[in-house]
Amino acid sequence: MPLPASYPTYPNKKQFLDYLQEYVKRFDIKPIYNTNVDRAQYDENSKVWRVQTQGFSSSNGIEKAEYTARWLIVASGENAEIVMPKLQGMKTYSGSILHSRNYKNGSEYVDKKVLVVGCGNSGMEIALDLANFTAKPSIVVRDSVEEYNGSLKIWKG
Secondary structure: OOOOOOOOOOOOHHHHHHHHHHHHHHOOOOOOOOEEEEEEEEEOOOOEEEEEEEEEEOOOEEEEEEEEEOOOOOOOOOOOOOOOOOOOOOOOOOOOOOOHHHOOOHHHHOOOEEEEEOOOHHHHHHHHHHHHOOOEEEEEOOOOOOOOOOOOOOOOO
C-alpha cells in the first residue's frame, strides 16, 4: 500500500502513524505490542517457523507465547538500533544526552537551551516540539540539507 499522494516525500510522525493504522485496518493485521522475540527457528519436520516471545502485561506480568507460521518476516526497520555519535566531552558533560528514540515531548525542557543533532524527520519534529514548549532549540547538521518540504516555519529570534 503506497503512501497517500497528498503526503510529502518525508511524512511527519502523525502522517506516518496514520498510514500505519490504515495499513493495519486494510490488511486486517493484529499487531502485538510490548513483546520481544526470544527465538525464531524453522522446524524442518513440520515446515513452519516457531517463534517464542516474551511480553509484558500490566495485569498479568510477564507472558510467554509461541507462534507458528509458514513465513517469517523480520521487519525491524532501518532505525531499529540506536546510533549515538561519540563526541569529545560526552563523558564529562553534566547535562542530559537523549536519543530521539527516547524523546517523549518538550515538557522537561521549558525555557532551556537544547542542541538537536541532525535534521532528518526526527530532528526537525523534535526541534519544533521543543520550540512549542518554549525551549530554545539549536540544530547542528553534518552536511547540507537535501530536502525541505516547507512544513516547518523558520524564524529567527
